[in-house]
Amino acid sequence: MARRHDPERRDRIIDACLDVIAEHGVAGASHRRVAAAADVPLGSMTYHFEGIDELLYLAFERFSIQEAAHFERRMHAATTFEEAIEAMLRITTEDVFDSQRDLILTHELYALAARRPEFRELCHRWMGRSRAALERQFDARTARILDALNEGLTTQRALDTQPWGTAVVVDAIQRVTRSRQPPSPRPDDGSPSPAQSR
Structure with missing residues (x-):
């Protein structure tokens, strides 16, 4: 045949x-x-x-690439600081773990990564892409904090037996970003700056 x-x-x-x-x-x-x-x-x-290990690696690699690309699309669409904050809110409350399938796949990957370096490297690349997307609007340190915050908030929201609203998420993001918001541009009225007037 x-x-x-x-x-x-x-x-x-x-x-x-x-x-x-x-x-x-x-x-x-x-x-x-x-x-x-x-x-x-x-x-x-x-x-x-070659074996089940290769298949598992390729499957989780595909999953992590797809998830990172979705995160990047959200952040790349944000052109202002305010839009970046809104994008973070949407990512945390709507995108990450928006299905039971994504929740399970992510934590199955984490369990493997805790034991095996090659899967830990997959997670590292995934986090790297997320942070790079955040760094379009935030400094590197804030991007790292926001990435970790997103991870923790989404996990707790997904696993908690009581439903969460968005208020806690909004408050957490604002607490991290409030002191790091770029200063508003000063109007150029021709007056000397404090340094110039000394």
């Missing part, structure tokens, strides 16, 4: 691996389960990937 032409099979397996992790966890992501989810022969797993 002629082999079915299926050029997107490898990509489909990677996507299916994420679905399996979301449903069964990393521990349940076997070759057999992923092959069934991708609707491919079991032999395709060893044909396209």
